[in-house]
Structures are given as C-alpha cells and as structure tokens.
Amino acid sequence: MEGFEFSLAKSVSLRADADGFFLISRTPIKILRLNESLYNLLKHIRDGGELAAFHTTHPQDTMKVLLTLVARGYLKLERTAPLTEYPFVSVIIPVRDQPDNLIECLKALEKVCYPGDRLEIIVVDDGSKKDVSQIVTSSNVKIIRNEASQGAAACRNTGAENAKGDILAFLDADCVAGEGWLEEPVPFFLHAGVGAAGGYIDGYDIKTPLEKYEKVFSSLNMGKQLIIEGKTESGFYVPTANLLVSREAFKAAEGFKEGMEVGEDVDFCWRLRDRGYTLIYTPSGNVAHKHRNKLGRMLKRRSEYGTSESLLYRTHRDKKKGFPAAIFSGLSFIALTLAMLLMNPYPLCALPLLYGINVWLKANTLKKYKIELSLVQLAASALRSHLSFYYFAFFHLMRYYLIIIIGLGVVWHPFWIWGGAGIIYTSITDYAVKKPQLFYAVFLFYYLLEHLAYQVGVFWGCIKYGYFGSYLISFKKV
Structure with a gap:
C-alpha cells in the first residue's frame, strides 16, 4: 500500500461511540457501519498518516476495500503509488486496413512513460489488404499476420499467445495512448492484486458536432469516477480499447470468445469477474479514440451494441441490470x-x-x-x-x-x-x-x-x- 494516498471525501466523517463505528456522508446522506480495524485504518488516513505505517496482514485485500470506498464516494484517491518495479508489459494491437491509424498509434507508444526493456509491442494484422509489415518498419514491433480475417477477438487471443508480458495491454489501432497510459494503472496490479484494469478513453481531434457528441456520450467513455467490482451480478465491464489484464487472469478467463463481433469485451470482463478476479476502472491511464464521424456508422454501431445484449444476458444469466x-x-x-x-x-x-x-x-x-x-x-x-x-x-x-x-x-x-x-x-x-x-x-x-x-x-x-x-x-x- 506504500505510496498510495487517500483522504476522506468532502462532507464525510468518522464516528465511534457505544453503538459502534461509523463512516458518515452528509451529501448524499449515507451511513456505513465499520468494524474496529477498518475504523482505525480510516482514522489513521483522516489524521494524515501514511499507509506504509499502518500494519495489516492482507495489504492487497485492504487496498481493495479502500478503493471500494472511493468508488462509493466515502474516500478520495489523492495519489497512486509511483512505480519502483516494472512488470513486463505486452501491448497487443489488432488491426485491419487502418495503416494511417496504426502508424499514429505506434508513434504515440514511443512516448509512453515505461522502460523500453520492460515493454513489447505486438501488432496482429487481421488480413489487411496491404501487409502491415510493409508499413511498420520498426524492429521493436512484432507483427503477426492472419492471411484471412478472423476478427478482433481472435487477434487479441493470438497476440496473448505470443506475448511474454506479465500484463497484457490491449489497445485499438484507432487509439492514441497518453504518456501515462501504462504507469498510471499498473500500480493497481502490484498493490491491489486486480485481475484487470481499464482507463479513461477520451475523444481524439474533436471537430464535427457528432465527434463532440461522441466525446461525452460514447459507450467507451466510462466517466470520471473510479469503479471496482469482483464477483457480483452487476454488468460492469471496461472496453478493450484500453484494457490491461494480468496474464494469470487472462488464462483463467480463457481469453476472448472468438466469433463475437460485438460485446466480446463485455463477455470477457464478466467471465473474468465470475472467476473471482477484481476489475477496476480508473479515470486515468488515458487514451484518445478516433470516434466515428458519420452518423449512419455511429447509429449502426449503437444498434449492434444493443443486439449483443440478448446474447450476453443469455450467456451470463447471473448478470442483471x-x-x-x-x-x-x-x-x-x-x-x-x-x-x-x-x-x-x-x-x-x-x-x-x-x-x-x-x-x-x-x-x-x-x-x-x-x-x-x-x-x-x-x-x-x-x-x-x-x-x-x-x-x-x-x-x-x-x-x-x-x-x-x-x-x-x-x-x-x-x-x-x-x-x-x-x-x-x-x-x-x-x-x-x-x-x-x-x-x-x-x-x-x-x-x-x-x-x-x-x-x-x-x-x-x-x-x-x-x-x-x-x-x-x-x-x-x-
């Protein structure tokens, strides 16, 4: 937990009396009963103590509890821990017939703040008309080509099978990663033991009215509030346009379901959570996505998202709205x-x-x-x-x-x-x-x-x- 910094959210207070220990929010009005050990930890946080100085036998579980309190509005995450160790990360990018987008995506990755010797980039060419290897000349990029299109889910699985990383970082070719894309979410794997983490997806080069609408209302935009869920019936997921997964969790969830054209990210995240892994969304680790700028294409995609709902809920009967x-x-x-x-x-x-x-x-x-x-x-x-x-x-x-x-x-x-x-x-x-x-x-x-x-x-x-x-x-x- 060392390096993370929390504080009580605005209008939240602690109280201990003969009736027990409580965490109280006045706006909105919420009351949470605490056990004594959690009360003592929150009191330590309120009084400005460092987490490293607070002894706990299960630090990763404790961190998940604190992050859950952030998600519920009781705590504020002031700072994530700076990285002192760097797990090996494999960036996996499926692509088909997007040469210009891919080149820009790869250029942005050159500026990502992460040690080059702890990072590999794998591009899976899904049967593009022009072989990606003719476009990408960098020796730092590993290219795998499917002669015939197999779909994005199959490409991600292929990339994962050929990856060396402890963490698999999935990115779409029409996305541009920010400098902190990796170093901001990775601490959650090290200190909270999450199985997967997603970051904020912004709009890229916003000009047209439709792009301005998509910037704030795209299904890729998960908002500015941290979310964390384990094995529950909620439908929480994070999009594969910005998704980091531990190798262990990816294998346990058995990868992406091939053949699903839409909703494979939802299906994967639900299976991962069903197997007991924690999924977190944090409004950091930004990437910028090139939204659809044609109304017909946007509406067609929204309709496809809606169509995928029935299959998802039929497959995962435990998930509820x-x-x-x-x-x-x-x-x-x-x-x-x-x-x-x-x-x-x-x-x-x-x-x-x-x-x-x-x-x-x-x-x-x-x-x-x-x-x-x-x-x-x-x-x-x-x-x-x-x-x-x-x-x-x-x-x-x-x-x-x-x-x-x-x-x-x-x-x-x-x-x-x-x-x-x-x-x-x-x-x-x-x-x-x-x-x-x-x-x-x-x-x-x-x-x-x-x-x-x-x-x-x-x-x-x-x-x-x-x-x-x-x-x-x-x-x-x-």
Missing part, C-alpha cells in the same frame, strides 16, 4: 406518470405526502445515529433522491421503450406528453452533467437517434437469440 429500489421516490414517479397519462392533476396530490414521508424517515435515521442536519439539508437530500430516481426511471424507459411509447401515443396521445417529458428531463440532465460543446438542440437530435437505434438493436437481438433477458431488471436497495 441494477435499478434503485427507492420506495417513496418510485411511488412519486408512478403518481407523476398517472397524472400525465390520465391528464388528471389529482395523482399529483400524493407527491408532497410521499416527499414529506421521505424527509421524516431520513430525519429519524439521522436521529438514531445522532447526526445533526438542518431541515433545509434534509429537504435537499430527499429532493435529490426523488430527482435521481426520476432520471434512472425515465432513462431506462427512453433507452428501451421509446418506440413503444411513441406507438402507444397514437392510441392515447398523453403517452407522447409523458415520453416527451422523459426525453427532455433525461437529455437536459445529461447535457448539464456531461457538458458537450454543442447547442442543446443538436445534442438532443443525436441523443434521440442514439436511443432509437439502440433499442431497435436490443429488440432485434432478443428475437435473433431467442432470449428477452435484456428487459429484465434487478431492484437494488438504496
């Missing part, structure tokens, strides 16, 4: 829906009642744990809970059922009003959070088309693979 089980927020959403669909204001009368009950319950919980908050803070917390649930509910409905809602509106026009409210609410929320460099109307245009393309793909995938698990959700207590 998590949905917050917030009772009073959910009831208020139902009341709002009824008011709009029935064109009747009376269901809205339930909103202040449900909101008031939510505030009262939060106040009782805080009183039980002897936490003091003003009525304004309590009211704001309850309002955030309701608005967050509205976003999750509307986003799910717009993502999977917008076409059905439009169709129902032909029979009963209020469905159009309700669906329109959902699109406006979710799009404004995403626009405010993601801050695209676009006019809202342009963002909304792409946003609508993407949702429609994705759900067409989902429905087609369910028919194609004979499994409608894409529409199943699992409620999670919040």
